[in-house]
Amino acid sequence: xxxxxxxxxxxxxxGGQGILLASEIVAQTAMKAGYDVKTNxxxxxxxxxxxxxxxxxxxSQVNSPLVAKGTARVLGxxxxxxxxxxxxxxxxxxxxxxxxxxxxxxxxxxxAATYPDNAEDMxxxxxxxxxYFDAAQKAIELGNIRVxxxxxxxxxxxxxxxxxxxxxxxxxxxVKSTYQELNLKAFEEGRNMAx
Amino acid sequence: xxxGKQRLRQLLxxxxxxxxxxxxxxxxxxxxxxxxxxxxxxxxxxLYRDAIYCEWSPNEKVAFEMAAAASCAGAxxxxxxxxxxxxxxxxxxxxxxxxxxxxGMVICVADDPGMHSSQxxxxxxxxxxxxxxxxxxxxxxxxxxxxxxxxxxxxETYKTPVIxxxxxxxxxxxxxxxxxxxxxxxxxxxxEKNPPRFVPIPIWGRKMRKKVEERLQQLSQAAAQxxxxxxxxxxxxxxxxxxxxxxxxxxxxxxxxxxxxxxxxYPYPNRLIREFADGANSLLxxxxxxxxxxxxxxxxxxxxxxxxxxxxxxELSVTVLQESRARLEGKExxxxxxxxxxxxxPARPPVLxxxxxxxxxxxxLGKHDVVVTGDIGCYSLGTFKPxxxxxxxxxxxxxxxxxxxLDKAGEKKKIVGIVGDSTFFHSGITGLLNIVYNxxxxxxxxVDNRSTAMTGHQEHPGTGLTLMGEKTTAVSIEQxxxxxxxxxxxxxxxxNVKETQRIIKQELESEKPSLIVSRAVCPLRARRKxxxxxxxxxxxxxxxxxxxxxxxxxxDGSKEKPEINEYLCYxxxxxxxxCPFKAITDTExxxx
Ligand code: SF4
Ligand code: SF4
Numbered sequence: 001x002x003x004x005x006x007x008x009x010x011x012x013x014x015g016g017q018g019i020l021l022a023s024e025i026v027a028q029t030a031m032k033a034g035y036d037v038k039t040n041x042x043x044x045x046x047x048x049x050x051x052x053x054x055x056x057x058x059x060s061q062v063n064s065p066l067v068a069k070g071t072a073r074v075l076g077x078x079x080x081x082x083x084x085x086x087x088x089x090x091x092x093x094x095x096x097x098x099x100x101x102x103x104x105x106x107x108x109x110x111x112a113a114t115y116p117d118n119a120e121d122m123x124x125x126x127x128x129x130x131x132y133f134d135a136a137q138k139a140i141e142l143g144n145i146r147v148x149x150x151x152x153x154x155x156x157x158x159x160x161x162x163x164x165x166x167x168x169x170x171x172x173x174x175v176k177s178t179y180q181e182l183n184l185k186a187f188e189e190g191r192n193m194a195x
Numbered sequence: 196x197x198x199g200k201q202r203l204r205q206l207l208x209x210x211x212x213x214x215x216x217x218x219x220x221x222x223x224x225x226x227x228x229x230x231x232x233x234x235x236x237x238x239x240x241x242l243y244r245d246a247i248y249c250e251w252s253p254n255e256k257v258a259f260e261m262a263a264a265a266s267c268a269g270a271x272x273x274x275x276x277x278x279x280x281x282x283x284x285x286x287x288x289x290x291x292x293x294x295x296x297x298x299g300m301v302i303c304v305a306d307d308p309g310m311h312s313s314q315x316x317x318x319x320x321x322x323x324x325x326x327x328x329x330x331x332x333x334x335x336x337x338x339x340x341x342x343x344x345x346x347x348x349x350x351e352t353y354k355t356p357v358i359x360x361x362x363x364x365x366x367x368x369x370x371x372x373x374x375x376x377x378x379x380x381x382x383x384x385x386x387e388k389n390p391p392r393f394v395p396i397p398i399w400g401r402k403m404r405k406k407v408e409e410r411l412q413q414l415s416q417a418a419a420q421x422x423x424x425x426x427x428x429x430x431x432x433x434x435x436x437x438x439x440x441x442x443x444x445x446x447x448x449x450x451x452x453x454x455x456x457x458x459x460x461y462p463y464p465n466r467l468i469r470e471f472a473d474g475a476n477s478l479l480x481x482x483x484x485x486x487x488x489x490x491x492x493x494x495x496x497x498x499x500x501x502x503x504x505x506x507x508x509x510e511l512s513v514t515v516l517q518e519s520r521a522r523l524e525g526k527e528x529x530x531x532x533x534x535x536x537x538x539x540x541p542a543r544p545p546v547l548x549x550x551x552x553x554x555x556x557x558x559x560l561g562k563h564d565v566v567v568t569g570d571i572g573c574y575s576l577g578t579f580k581p582x583x584x585x586x587x588x589x590x591x592x593x594x595x596x597x598x599x600x601l602d603k604a605g606e607k608k609k610i611v612g613i614v615g616d617s618t619f620f621h622s623g624i625t626g627l628l629n630i631v632y633n634x635x636x637x638x639x640x641x642v643d644n645r646s647t648a649m650t651g652h653q654e655h656p657g658t659g660l661t662l663m664g665e666k667t668t669a670v671s672i673e674q675x676x677x678x679x680x681x682x683x684x685x686x687x688x689x690x691n692v693k694e695t696q697r698i699i700k701q702e703l704e705s706e707k708p709s710l711i712v713s714r715a716v717c718p719l720r721a722r723r724k725x726x727x728x729x730x731x732x733x734x735x736x737x738x739x740x741x742x743x744x745x746x747x748x749x750x751d752g753s754k755e756k757p758e759i760n761e762y763l764c765y766x767x768x769x770x771x772x773x774c775p776f777k778a779i780t781d782t783e784x785x786x787x
Contacts, residue, residue, distance in 0.1 A: 014543065015545065016548075027206055027369060028206065031206050031371065036370075036371060037206060037369070037370065037371060038335070038368055038369065038370045039206075039368060039369040039370075040364060040367060040368045040369075041367055041369075042311065042367070043231055043232060043234075043235075043312070043367055043651075048545035048546060048547070048548060048573065048576065048649075049543075049545055049546045049548060049748045050543055050544055050545035050546070051543040062370075063443040063444070063446040063447050064443045064444050064446075064447050064512070064513050065335075065364060065368035065369075065370065065440075065443070066364065066368075066444075066512050066513065068447070068512070068513035068514050068517070069514045081540050081541075082543075084534060084535075084536045084537070084539075084540055085534065085537065085540055085543075086534070087534035087535065087536070088532065088533060088534045103748075103760075104748075104751040104752070104753045105541050105542065105543040105544075105748075106544075106546045106579075106581075106746050106747075106748050107541050107542050107543070107544070108541045108752065108753045109743055109746075109748075109750060109751060109752030109753060109757070110580060110581045110743055110744075110746060110752065111752070112580065113541035113542060114541060114753075115541055115753050116536075116539050116540070122536045122539070125535075126534075126535055126536065145762055
């Protein structure tokens with residue numbers, strides 16, 4: 001039994017950005033690729049605009065559904081500073097994909113905190129292996145800001161050893177048929193960007 | 196659902212798996228009250244509506260009692276709730292233990308170690324011991340499903356209700372589950388006419404009391420042989436007793452250790468524990484929350500290590516256990532350091548959504564120097580700045596009763612009690628009755644968003660729909676208020692700032708108790724914008740900050756002048772009414 005082969009993925013963002021769907025797609029892809037899979041997602045109060053995290057682990061046999069600090073092979077962030085908040089989950093040298101979109105927390109709007117204006121510098125400093133781009137803008141160009149999560153997944157998928165065809169299949173099963181084409185396009189867009 | 200030769204395998208959350216287990220176990224009655232992390236169990240059980248009758252009851256006690264009666268009549272039942280819900284249902288729990296059941300009954304309770312979405316941490320295993328009934332603790336989704344079925348068998352064999360204890364990380368983690376077919380309940384349904392069996396008046400209750408004790412002895416034997424409990428022998432030098440999700444963490448941190456994995460953890464399988472501990476050099480007991488197993492094992496005269504190294508506050512994780520392991524081995528642990536820039540990051544707590552109708556009420560209350568007693572629901576978020584309009588929260592329904600308590604204690608300020616619609620039906624009505632009966636004068640506001648919103652928008656007695664999707668009587672909160680004897684009952688639209696402020700002011704000045712029903716459907720539930728998306732005209736804005744006092748996440752106040760994020764705005768219009776310079780207007784485009 002080889003437990004060392006377990007791969008961990010962490011997705012973070014702000015409640016309502018589509019983290020749950022992205023997590024579902026990663027999990028289904030790993031399962032279709034023949035792995036044991038466990039995931040964990042946050043429900044309830046934290047989903048109300050708070051900072052959220054989803055964790056996915058796959059391998060020949062997975063025990064904990066939670067990712068241990070310092071072990072995630074990829075970290076995907078749908079909001080720029082959220083990547084910094086969960087940086088400790090990443091394994092040294094792991095791939096980090098960040099949507100450059102900034103969402104101002106209410107704590108900043110009411111003057112109780114400040115939003116760092118040099119977030120990109122911090123990201124560059126913190127992560128060796130960083131892809132930083134405007135996934136929201138790409139999604140808007142594709143026709144709907146809501147697919148920013150799948151654009152991000154497209155980029156992130158290049159850091160994992162799961163076949164491209166399996167990703168496409170699970171996207172097709174995870175989204176409503178009316179949005180299938182759009183989501184598949186979003187995925188390709190992300191994948192091409194990373195290439 | 197068709198059952199082919201090859202069994203269907205699916206990635207299910209613990210809650211989905213429990214629902215599947217209910218189906219496979221031949222359960223025909225399911226009831227509960229929504230509560231994170233338990234809610235999705237019934238939402239998934241209802242997918243089997245042809246086989247299982249499902250309902251949201253007004254509260255956990257009612258749900259428990261209806262399921263208990265169903266099982267007394269021979270049906271198989273499940274009742275679901277979060278940990279604090281079992282406090283509400285504790286009364287029937289304690290006596291159902293005496294009466295027992297005929298058809299199997301699973302009481303599914305989801306604990307929330309770490310308080311992700313709860314007001315306290317409770318270890319439901321204490322209730323199993325308290326009520327003297329069995330408890331099952333799954334470690335993943337497959338076991339969550341299997342333990343419902345084992346639970347039903349144990350329940351019917353020993354005529355006792357059983358508890359299935361989930362936790363947040365079981366309920367909301369997904370793992371692969373193999374499907375099996377449904378086993379129908381062979382029992383005919385009908386309550387046997389046998390008062391000594393079902394009526395616990397003292398003369399019969401005392402006999403039941405003795406039987407409960409005998410049953411415990413038998414169940415301890417049964418637990419020792421149950422497939423839910425197992426010893427995994429690996430390195431015999433290090434042995435670990437564990438249960439639930441903690442098993443998974445222990446496997447990762449001590450991959451070579453021998454493990455006694457307890458899925459049927461109470462009544463304690465003493466024989467198995469002794470067998471496992473026999474000749475052990477070192478025995479670790481790893482459990483989430485209370486040190487129940489550890490205390491018991493010590494009471495058996497077996498030396499073990501537990502709470503001294505494994506924390507009892509908050510949830511466990513691989514990282515937490517790695518830290519414990521380092522301490523046990525006298526090593527340095529550096530895996531807990533926080534991210535480099537964490538101190539430069541603004542906090543991002545949960546907030547009321549853009550367009551949330553509760554915002555109108557809290558904003559209006561902000562104009563008065565009152566004490567606000569709050570309750571459990573999305574509106575708890577009104578506690579945070581900048582709204583900052585909730586002063587105390589205790590439990591479901593507590594907002595109403597506590598307002599009265601402050602009133603009678605002689606609180607100098609005017610008192611406002613806030614309660615949600617679902618919470619009002621859950622346990623607010625008796626508090627309201629008390630205010631009238633005992634001549635209180637609080638102002639009670641029901642923030643009625645036509646759903647149980649925090650847990651994901653479930654139906655309740657006021658919505659006119661059942662969990663099964665059938666139309667039903669929509670019970671009127673106003674009429675209940677009047678029937679309780681409240682004379683001053685008002686209904687307001689919380690998006691209408693002037694009217695809301697006028698009514699609140701008027702009722703605060705009144706010496707009589709009043710009930711204000713603030714009615715607007717939660718836009719997240721309605722899945723539509725409230726109105727046209729708003730925009731701030733930069734030239735007209737004087738940066739006075741009035742709109743920012745709403746704490747709307749769609750208004751970005753990080754720049755010199757505030758800006759509205761068109762993708763986040765729900766068009767409720769509150770900010771437009773706040774702006775003294777008429778700088779906020781409709782955008783042309785309407786809803787998407
Ligand atoms: S109209 Fe104003 S207060 Fe309402 S959601 Fe939009 S920005 Fe927020
Ligand atoms: S209330 Fe009006 S003037 Fe004041 S900051 Fe907001 S938009 Fe500008």
